[in-house]
Amino acid sequence: MSKISPTVLQNYVAEGDQANLFSTVDFGELTMLTRPPIFIPRAETAYIMDHLADILLEHPVMSTLERPLRILDLCTGSGSLALMLAHRLRSKAHLTAVDINPEAVTLARENAALNGLTSHVDFVVQDFTTSDLGEASFDLVVSNPPYIPHGEWETLSPSVKDHEDPRALIGDPQDFPAQSREHPISESSDGQGLYFYRKIAQKLPLFCKSSILRQSRGLPLLAVECGATQADDVQHIFKTQTSGLISSTTVVKDQFGQDRMVIGLT
Numbered sequence: 594m595s596k597i598s599p600t601v602l603q604n605y606v607a608e609g610d611q612a613n614l615f616s617t618v619d620f621g622e623l624t625m626l627t628r629p630p631i632f633i634p635r636a637e638t639a640y641i642m643d644h645l646a647d648i649l650l651e652h653p654v655m656s657t658l659e660r661p662l663r664i665l666d667l668c669t670g671s672g673s674l675a676l677m678l679a680h681r682l683r684s685k686a687h688l689t690a691v692d693i694n695p696e697a698v699t700l701a702r703e704n705a706a707l708n709g710l711t712s713h714v715d716f717v718v719q720d721f722t723t724s725d726l727g728e729a730s731f732d733l734v735v736s737n738p739p740y741i742p743h744g745e746w747e748t749l750s751p752s753v754k755d756h757e758d759p760r761a762l763i764g765d766p767q768d769f770p771a772q773s774r775e776h777p778i779s780e781s782s783d784g785q786g787l788y789f790y791r792k793i794a795q796k797l798p799l800f801c802k803s804s805i806l807r808q809s810r811g812l813p814l815l816a817v818e819c820g821a822t823q824a825d826d827v828q829h830i831f832k833t834q835t836s837g838l839i840s841s842t843t844v845v846k847d848q849f850g851q852d853r854m855v856i857g858l859t
């Protein structure tokens with residue numbers, strides 16, 4: 594293999610996109626394969642999922658469970674959230690990871706194998722917004738859905754726009770740049786990138802109908818990554834659109850001090 598000159602390496606790193614030069618990225622303690630146009634897992638996501646794993650592992654309820662926690666990862670992409678939680682929780686959890694894109698699910702399966710986690714995760718190709726996903730089977734839902742507001746697409750760096758699927762990024766469906774830019778924002782979108790949070794909140798009572806975490810107050814039932822300015826809106830959605838399932842919320846910062854994860858508690 595020819596040697597890469599330090600200048601080329603620096604240029605790629607300066608664009609903040611090491612993953613386009615190498616075909617793997619570090620994701621906390623995991624190594625993740627990447628393949629365009631599948632969304633490349635971010636360091637911030639690894640950080641907040643690690644934090645969520647700490648919260649779960651430190652909670653007294655974990656030692657009383659008679660079976661593994663059933664966790665649903667919606668919009669799994671390369672499998673990052675599911676695999677991080679499977680890695681940290683091991684036999685204490687079983688993950689179901691869902692993505693609408695079959696190529697993403699193929700990559701996620703490869704990542705599970707690469708990290709020795711295949712037996713801890715089931716993968717499903719589904720549009721979660723129109724599926725019941727074996728309703729009532731989950732204890733906890735996690736997600737890093739598309740959340741970039743439609744209007745911010747043009748401001749993203751070329752390393753993101755040129756290599757990642759707009760459908761993995763834009764949180765206002767039907768407004769993907771690959772389609773007509775003239776297309777109006779859909780009825781359920783508001784141009785704020787919050788469409789998927791609403792869908793997740795509205796489907797939570799279905800997915801978590803029999804959650805064992807519902808038996809006590811103050812336990813996490815839903816944890817999502819969000820954009821740095823979206824945490825207030827996401828908290829409001831959780832409190833008003835989950836049919837009363839979420840009583841309170843908490844916001845977790847990433848390693849750069851940005852509001853990055855909203856956790857909905859029973």
Ligand SMILES: C[S@@+](CC[C@H](N)C(=O)[O-])C[C@H]1O[C@@H](n2cnc3c(N)ncnc32)[C@H](O)[C@@H]1O
Nearest residue numbers: 632634668669670673692693694720721737761
């Ligand atoms: C921002 S990427 C996040 C990927 C991964 N969770 C991560 O953090 O690395 C969003 C993912 O949502 C998937 N997606 C978009 N709409 C979906 C839907 N209706 N149902 C399931 N997955 C969807 C996309 O294919 C993409 O892989």
